[in-house]
Amino acid sequence: MPELPEVEVVRAGLEPAVTGAVITGVEVLDQRALKRHDPLRGDFAALLTGARIRGAVRRGKYLWFPLAGSSTDADVPADSSVGGDVLSGGDVLAGGDGLASGDVLTGGDVLAAHLGMSGQMLLREPGRDDKLTRIRLTLEHPEHGELWLNFVDQRLFGGMMIDSLVPTVDAQPAGFGGALEPGAWIPRTAAHIARDPLDPHFDDRAFFAGLARRRTGIKRALLDQTLISGIGNIYADEALWAARLHYDRESADIPLTRRRDLLEQVRGVLRRALAEGGTSFDAQYVNVNGNSGYFAHSLNAYGQQGKACPRCGGEIVRESFMNRGSHFCPRCQRKR
Numbered sequence: 001m002p003e004l005p006e007v008e009v010v011r012a013g014l015e016p017a018v019t020g021a022v023i024t025g026v027e028v029l030d031q032r033a034l035k036r037h038d039p040l041r042g043d044f045a046a047l048l049t050g051a052r053i054r055g056a057v058r059r060g061k062y063l064w065f066p067l068a069g070s071s072t073d074a075d076v077p078a079d080s081s082v083g084g085d086v087l088s089g090g091d092v093l094a095g096g097d098g099l100a101s102g103d104v105l106t107g108g109d110v111l112a113a114h115l116g117m118s119g120q121m122l123l124r125e126p127g128r129d130d131k132l133t134r135i136r137l138t139l140e141h142p143e144h145g146e147l148w149l150n151f152v153d154q155r156l157f158g159g160m161m162i163d164s165l166v167p168t169v170d171a172q173p174a175g176f177g178g179a180l181e182p183g184a185w186i187p188r189t190a191a192h193i194a195r196d197p198l199d200p201h202f203d204d205r206a207f208f209a210g211l212a213r214r215r216t217g218i219k220r221a222l223l224d225q226t227l228i229s230g231i232g233n234i235y236a237d238e239a240l241w242a243a244r245l246h247y248d249r250e251s252a253d254i255p256l257t258r259r260r261d262l263l264e265q266v267r268g269v270l271r272r273a274l275a276e277g278g279t280s281f282d283a284q285y286v287n288v289n290g291n292s293g294y295f296a297h298s299l300n301a302y303g304q305q306g307k308a309c310p311r312c313g314g315e316i317v318r319e320s321f322m323n324r325g326s327h328f329c330p331r332c333q334r335k336r
Contacts, residue, residue, distance in 0.1 A: 002115045004196050004230030005273035007061050008176070010121055015056045015178045017123050017147060018065065018139060023048045024146075025138035033134035033153060036114070036189065037161035047162050048111060048137070055180030059199070060229025062175075062190040063121075064163070065111040066182070109162055112187045113151065116158025124148040135160055163187040172201040196230035197267050208259045211251040218254060219247035219326060222266070231266065234302045235273065237327045239266040241301035241311075246335035247326040253336070272298065301327040 002010070026045035028034060037044050054066040113121065122130055126138070126146050135151040151160055165185035168174050174186035176199065195202040210227045211218070221227060222236045231239070240247050242265035245254070254262070276298060300310050305318035305327055314331030 002061065002119070003232035003235055004060060004198070004270055005235075007058055007063060007115060007230075008274060010115070011056045011058045011063055011176070012178065014121060014123070014149075015180075017141065017144060018053045018149065019055045019179065020052065021139040021141040021144075021147070022052050023050065023137055024140045025049065025136075027136040027138075028134075029136065030134040030156070032156050033151060033159045034161065036112075036159045041162050041164075044160075044162060047109070051109075051111075053111070053139070055177050055182075057175050057177040057180065057182045059175030059186065059190055060193050060196045060225060061114065061232075062187070062193060062229075063113045063115075064187050064190070065113075066180070067109050067111060109164060110187050111160065112163040112189060113160050114158050116153060116155065118154040119158030120150075120152040122150045122152055124150055161189070163189055166191050170201065170203075175199065193225050194227055194229045196270075197228060197263060198230070198270055202228075204260075204263060207263065208256060211254065211259055214251045216251060217248040218245055218251045218262070219321065221251040223322075228266075230270070233324050233326075234299070235266070235269050237302040238269045238300060241328060241333060242269060244332055246333045247321065247328055248335055301329065303327065 026048045028045060034044055041047065048067075051067040051069050054068055057064050057066065113119070115121075120130075124130065124147070126148055128148065130150045130152050132152050132154050133150045134153050134156070137149040137151075139147045139149055141147060151158075153159070164187070166188050168184045168186050169191075171184050173184060174182045175195075197207075207228055211221055214221050214224075214227075219236050219240060222231050222239070223233070237247070239262065243258070243262040245258070245262060301316055304316040305325075307316050308314070309316055309329035309332060312329060312332045314329045316327055316329055318325045318327050320326075
């Protein structure tokens with residue numbers, strides 16, 4: 001499953017190609033990719049056609065694209081101007097970046113996407129198709145011209161939807177938006193997701209306190225997206241190996257100094273994976289150009305069962321865990 005580094009690589013690759021682009025066409029080739037979309041909001045294709053994409057934003061593993069439409073598309077309240085931009089529908093977005101003259105914010109609507117287990121978002125020249133394309137957006141960019149954005153998903157655990165924005169609970173910017181300041185508004189479906197550890201507004205002390213309250217194994221805590229987002233099986237195993245912690249050690253039993261070290265190891269692993277373009281074991285994870293990441297060559301624990309531990313020489317083992325596997329070194333990650 002794509003984790004924070006893979007999703008951020010996708011976000012960063014999409015940002016320059018979609019920011020300022022107008023969606024001129026929408027083809028839904030498989031309705032199952034819209035299982036997250038509420039039909040009561042309206043027809044997915046009709047809502048998107050003609051909208052302008054303001055940027056690309058991420059929190060944890062969630063992606064969303066704030067939208068703006070022409071001033072003739074919305075019923076605009078008379079007192080809803082902020083900084084010269086017109087806001088409609090009661091939901092407020094930070095104005096400025098990505099807005100063209102005459103644009104309004106259409107009810108705080110965003111195009112939200114989740115990659116699930118095998119989702120991909122691929123930028124293509126018009127006419128270049130991809131096997132298992134579920135949704136195709138035709139974009140007209142002021143600099144790059146016409147582009148196709150293909151949402152490809154083999155296992156159909158991911159999808160797209162039109163979602164509305166709600167305020168963030170801490171009144172801080174919702175996530176990482178690159179050049180776009182996303183404002184303190186987040187898609188409703190992602191509002192329960194905690195900040196990720198690379199977010200400048202991540203609360204270290206609240207995370208440590210959350211670990212102290214949980215009577216569960218530390219790996220389960222790291223995979224709890226309501227406590228800390230963006231971490232999946234791969235990077236949990238790698239961070240726990242780096243911190244010399246057994247995956248099933250009770251989180252409340254870990255001293256504060258070890259919790260601090262674990263968080264630093266989590267951040268280090270995620271940053272290194274980002275620098276190498278994410279982790280690719282097969283064709284299911286690729287960036288927006290279809291290229292693979294290289295962090296798989298730098299893994300110390302995940303997928304390394306039967307090999308020598310790079311630190312102590314003991315044998316890396318794999319144990320069943322939550323319908324998947326945990327990879328660790330029994331010698332230097334002993335369970336207390």
